[in-house]
Amino acid sequence: MASTSRPRVLVIAEAANPEWVSVPLVGWSLARALSEVARVHLVTQVRNRDAILRAGLREGTDFTAIDSEALAAPAWRVAQALRMGEGKGWTMIQALNALSYPWFERLVWRRFGSEITRGDWDIVHRVTPLSPTVPSPLAAKVARTGTPFLLGPLNGGVPWPRAFDAERRREREWLSYLRGAYRALPGRDATLRHATAILAGSRHTASEIPARHAHKVVWLPENGIDPERFGTAQTPPSGGPLVACFVGRLVPYKGPDMLLEAALPLLQAGRMRLEIVGDGPMMDTLRAAAPVGDAVTFHGWRPHADVQRVLGRAHLFAFPSIREFGGGAVLEAMALGVPPLVVDYAGPGELVDDRTGYTVPLTDRAGIVAAMRARLTALADDRSGLAARGAAGRERVSRHFTWQAKARQIATLYDWALTEAGDTPPPTLLSL
Structure with a gap:
């Protein structure tokens, strides 16, 4: 039964770390902002545990750290070896993560499956991985309980411009030539089919969702701004170059x-x-x-x-x-x-x-x-x-793009998922 006040939301963010950048910072920032509009419990990977504790959250009350290192750590080491260079071969990292990530969700279900089935959570929202190539075994399990399952924001896989193929090779993006094969990965269609709504972080990602699922796609770029980090405008010089x-x-x-x-x-x-x-x-x-x-x-x-x-x-x-x-x-x-x-x-x-x-x-x-x-x-x-x-x-x-503004936008999607999903299309969150 949905809460009469703020919904109870289990936020799944395998990557969520306040001390890192890129995807982990997105996962952390969005999860924290969502806690202002919902009763959020963050579920993340154990490597983020110490940083989250330093940020002041209470383990067991505010978050749960899932230890999936038995598969995640070897996959990371293999990816680092195959990418052959710091900051290169990002597609390789995503491919190896796609292979090891289902183990993380299996452990999540082992820990929270009975609570979800019992109705302790109004919504399950998988925030990270952002990559649309990584399926979610949780989606079908959650859907069978009748609990809304939200996916995203998803983003990635922007095609390399043909005129910059030399740059692609210099970035060692060998697997990007085969990236389209992810559409045939086991579990991808089931993930999209069982999701109540799919947040697309870019127009390109939205365009890659099969037409049969397009009716539940909502556009919302995944990046946001923390005004405390980037919010103090300055005055550039009026003269000079x-x-x-x-x-x-x-x-x-x-x-x-x-x-x-x-x-x-x-x-x-x-x-x-x-x-x-x-x-x-x-x-x-x-x-x-x-x-x-x-x-x-x-x-x-x-x-x-x-x-x-x-x-x-x-x-x-x-x-x-x-x-x-x-x-x-x-x-x-x-x-x-x-x-x-x-x-x-x-x-x-x-x-x-x-x-x-x-x-x-x-x-x-x-x-x-x-x-x-x-x-x-x-x-x-x-x-x-x-x-x-x-x-x-x-x-x-x-x-539109502070984390708090994004959380308010997603809160309207939560309201829809709990009251109107199946009867009306999801609301437009951002229109520029």
């Missing part, structure tokens, strides 16, 4: 080399400064290509607080990534009132429009460099439109 900032790993698909090439004439002429925050295998190449002097500053890796200070002083966030699933860095820039300049593809292309920033078409390398150079030159000549776009982006993030 245009200041652009890049934040991210220095790897081929993020495009820092394309940005540097596009900006080079402006940097050499003293009309632009470039702040690069991040590290990676391209660092030495980028340093060698940068003009002599202080036109380009390489900050390396910096804590979130330092990133905010550097990024917040820029006029523009320049981020020519050609394969970005979510675009968390784009939202962080918008939260600071810094308008983004991005390639109109995948996550960034869904978050940025001509009210909140600037986009260039996804073409080939030469086309992107030329379009970026044209936009940077125009902004160096006239930056009068930057402030309005920065303010619009900041307002959009505040309204």
Whole structure:
């Protein structure tokens, strides 16, 4: 029986860690925000236990740590060996996780199956893994109890642009050539069939859901903003050169080399400064290509607080990534009132429009460099439109993309799942 107040929600987030980044931080942040709109118990993997305890949660009351290391640890070691490089071969990591993850859910059911069957939980919501390639054996078991099962947000698998196949190989994404085979994985269709609603973190992911399940798909990008981490707007310099900032790993698909090439004439002429925050295998190449002097500053890796200070002083966030699933860095820039300049593809292309920033078409390398150079030159000549776009982006993030705002949006989905599922389509959570 559904609660008359806040619903009782068992949040399954195998990856949920307040001290890590990427998917674990998404899992943690969303689970904590959902606790403000529902009575949440977090179920996560044991490797996150110590960090969650340090964050102040009580084991057994607020969360349960499931020890699936018997399979998870060997799978991780194999994936690390096969990917052949830190930060590379992400598809390999996902493939090995897809093989070991069902053991985690089996242990979850062993611990919570009787409670779910008894009706102790109004909703079961699997938040992570985000990858749409990882099926959920829990979905069918929960559905048989009559308890709504929510899946997502799911995101990933954005196709590599054909013009950037060399970058795909440099990223050692060998398995990405075969990624489409996941549609035939055992359990995928059952997962989608038994889900009450499917949260899609991107338009691309939504498009990959088979048509027979499309009626229960809801679009909601998975990334969010913690205003305490990224929320203090600064005022960039009113005079001097245009200041652009890049934040991210220095790897081929993020495009820092394309940005540097596009900006080079402006940097050499003293009309632009470039702040690069991040590290990676391209660092030495980028340093060698940068003009002599202080036109380009390489900050390396910096804590979130330092990133905010550097990024917040820029006029523009320049981020020519050609394969970005979510675009968390784009939202962080918008939260600071810094308008983004991005390639109109995948996550960034869904978050940025001509009210909140600037986009260039996804073409080939030469086309992107030329379009970026044209936009940077125009902004160096006239930056009068930057402030309005920065303010619009900041307002959009505040309204739709803080974790608290996302939790409120999902709360409407919980209400629907408990009262109207089966009679009406799920509500639209985000319309921009």
